[in-house]
Amino acid sequence: MKTENIAVDLLWLRPGKVGGTESYIRNLLDGFMELEEDFRFTLLVSKDNAETFRKYEKDKRYSLLVAPIESANIAKRILWQNMFQNRFLRRAGFRKCFEPVYCKPWQNGGIDYTCVIHDLQALHFPQYHPFHEVAYSRLCWRMDVSNGARIVAISRWVKEDIESRYHRRDIEVIYNPILIKENETTDFASLRDRYGIEEKQFFYTVSQMIPSKNLETLIRMMDRIVHGAYKDGAEDSFRGKSGSYEGQETENTDSVLPHKLVISGVSGHAAAELKKEISDRNLQDAVILTGFISNKERNTLYQSCHTFLFPSVFEGFGMPPVEAMLFGTPVVTTRCASIPEVTQGKAVYVDDPYDVGEWMQRIRDARWEQGICDFDVYAPERISRQYLAFLKEPVWKKK
Numbered sequence: 001m002k003t004e005n006i007a008v009d010l011l012w013l014r015p016g017k018v019g020g021t022e023s024y025i026r027n028l029l030d031g032f033m034e035l036e037e038d039f040r041f042t043l044l045v046s047k048d049n050a051e052t053f054r055k056y057e058k059d060k061r062y063s064l065l066v067a068p069i070e071s072a073n074i075a076k077r078i079l080w081q082n083m084f085q086n087r088f089l090r091r092a093g094f095r096k097c098f099e100p101v102y103c104k105p106w107q108n109g110g111i112d113y114t115c116v117i118h119d120l121q122a123l124h125f126p127q128y129h130p131f132h133e134v135a136y137s138r139l140c141w142r143m144d145v146s147n148g149a150r151i152v153a154i155s156r157w158v159k160e161d162i163e164s165r166y167h168r169r170d171i172e173v174i175y176n177p178i179l180i181k182e183n184e185t186t187d188f189a190s191l192r193d194r195y196g197i198e199e200k201q202f203f204y205t206v207s208q209m210i211p212s213k214n215l216e217t218l219i220r221m222m223d224r225i226v227h228g229a230y231k232d233g234a235e236d237s238f239r240g241k242s243g244s245y246e247g248q249e250t251e252n253t254d255s256v257l258p259h260k261l262v263i264s265g266v267s268g269h270a271a272a273e274l275k276k277e278i279s280d281r282n283l284q285d286a287v288i289l290t291g292f293i294s295n296k297e298r299n300t301l302y303q304s305c306h307t308f309l310f311p312s313v314f315e316g317f318g319m320p321p322v323e324a325m326l327f328g329t330p331v332v333t334t335r336c337a338s339i340p341e342v343t344q345g346k347a348v349y350v351d352d353p354y355d356v357g358e359w360m361q362r363i364r365d366a367r368w369e370q371g372i373c374d375f376d377v378y379a380p381e382r383i384s385r386q387y388l389a390f391l392k393e394p395v396w397k398k399k
Contacts, residue, residue, distance in 0.1 A: 005040040006391055007065070007089055007097040009104070011081060014071045015052050016292045019208045019266050020176075020319055021118060024154075025100045027179040028387065031380025033059050039388055042094070046071040065092060078136075081105050096149075098391060102140045104148065112149035114391060117141065119154075119316030119337075120161055121212060128211040130269070141166070150390065154317045157338035172390055175342070176317045177380035180326050186296040188304050195262060195288045202260035203363075204305035206298065206320040207312065210268035214311040214334075214353055216277060221356045222261050223281045257363065258306045264290045264298055303327045307363050313353050315339050321347055325373050330366035332359065346371030 008029075013022055032039065033056070042063045043053050048070040056062040067088060069080045086109025089097060096112045097104070104113045122129050122137040129137075145151060145166040152172050153159035159171045188199055207213040278287045290297075302308065308324035310333035318339050321331045325347065333339050334353040348366040350358045376382065 003038050003040050004096065004392075005042055005094065007042050007044050007092075007094045009044045009085075009097055009099050010049065010053065011044060011046050011067060011069065011071055011077055011085075012101050012103050013049055015049055017266055020317070021101055023319060024118075024176045024317075027177040027380050028100070028384055029053075029056060029062075030179055031177050031382075031384030032061075032388065034381045035384055035388065037385070037388060039392075041098075042092075044089070044097075046077070048072055078103070082107075085109075086111050096391070098387075099144075099148075102137070102144055104140070104144060106139065106143045108147055108149075113144075114150040114152065115144040115148040116152045116154065117144060117158060117162060117316075119158055119314070120165060121314055121316075123165060124314060125212050128270075152387075152390070155338040155341055157341055158316045174386050174390070175378055175383060176319055177383035178319055178322055178326070178375070178378035179380045180299065180323050182299075182327065184296055185300040185303060186294075188300055191297060191300060191304075195290065196285070197260050197262060197288070199304045200306050202258050202262050202305055203307055203309050204262045204301050204324075205264070205309045205311070206323075207263060207265045207310075208268045209265065209271040209274055211270050212312060212314040213268075213270075214313050215263065215270075215274055217311050217354050217356065217359065218261060218263075218309055219274065219277050219281065219283065219287060221359050222259075222283055222286050224356050224360070225257050226259050226283060226286045227281070257360065259286055260288065261286060261309075262288045262290060262301060262305070264293050264301065266292050299323075299327070302329055305329060307332055307366055309359070309363075310334070310339070311353055311359075312336065312339065315342075318342050322373060322375070322378060325370070326375055330363075330370055332362045332366050344371075344373050344377075346373050 039061050042065050043056060044065050044067060045053050046067055046069050050064060050066050053064060057064060069077050071077055082105045085105050089111055099113050099115045102115060102117050104115055120141060122134045126134045145168045151168060152174050153162055154176050156173055159173050162171055163169060207215055278284060302324045307330045310321045312318060313334060313336045315337050321333050321343050324331050331347040333347050333349060335349045335351060336353060348362050348369050350362050352358055
């Protein structure tokens with residue numbers, strides 16, 4: 001029996017600019033390559049991202065189909081997808097398309113779309129997004145759940161969120177693949193010289209610069225550590241295990257914590273505000289923004305930092321804390337959304353994500369409180385096999 005060719009829509013991907021969803025799909029595509037099972041995937045790419053996917057053509061089960069658009073022009077891409085994508089796919093012989101994010105064409109046009117919904121952030125925090133982005137996201141999610149052939153949620157938390165908002169029940173949960181090669185690192189000396197850091201003497205986080213990532217709390221914490229600032233008042237009122245208030249600690253006690261915070265990741269619409277906050281608090285030497293960096297550099301920073309901090313208040317999955325834990329690095333994060341599920345309850349958690357004093361105490365606790373994750377749950381080969389089985393099922397089984 002001939003294996004059905006399934007299109008994989010990658011028109012949304014702007015290399016180095018879409019954060020975790022890029023890591024997710026590249027890890028997944030790499031995982032498919034490790035399988036022995038037969039499949040045929042055609043990657044629907046744009047004129048300006050096609051070259052970043054050429055390596056997959058070395059596997060005969062992959063091929064590329066270049067659409068006549070550029071992903072960098074978001075408005076034109078959305079218009080083309082809704083006016084021409086279905087016809088473009090039909091003429092190329094496709095009847096199934098895997099949509100790794102939520103932005104499939106609003107009408108199916110004879111194509112069975114399997115859509116992945118990573119979160120419903122704009123529903124929970126509309127104040128953090130421009131109006132047009134909120135409206136577009138809500139329309140896309142509504143169309144996904146109303147006429148998508150299949151829906152994948154990347155965590156149980158996301159599945160329950162979709163069910164409560166849109167009342168669709170036949171949602172498959174498949175975790176994100178996490179592909180970390182422990183030997184894929186670089187010489188720390190180059191990073192030390194570039195960023196002015198010393199091994200095990202800096203905090204690290206990987207995050208897009210958007211308000212829900214809560215980076216502002218870490219900046220306030222660094223102000224507290226570096227300058228002994230008490231001006232945040234209530235945020236420093238957490239009572240630690242010793243029974244003393246963090247706000248009453250001496251400057252010498254604070255000095256045992258690193259005086260450097262390194263933040264890696266693509267910029268977001270809160271980038272300007274965060275940079276101003278860093279400048280206003282005179283933390284230019286203490287808070288280092290690396291921008292987008294290579295996997296080798298990121299992994300080296302995971303491995304070499306004192307503690308990995310993940311202050312996000314909203315995540316559909318959240319790969320960075322799991323990636324850091326794989327290197328044996330202490331991780332302090334929040335109990336918000338899917339984070340406890342994905343970190344399997346093995347990280348160290350703050351109860352109030354905005355409390356600077358609690359963050360400082362939990363950092364001290366992290367050395368002896370952290371557990372060990374079952375990383376096999378997120379192995380790309382395992383996740384890819386789950387996706388492949390799901391995509392190969394007849395669509396009528398899911399309707």
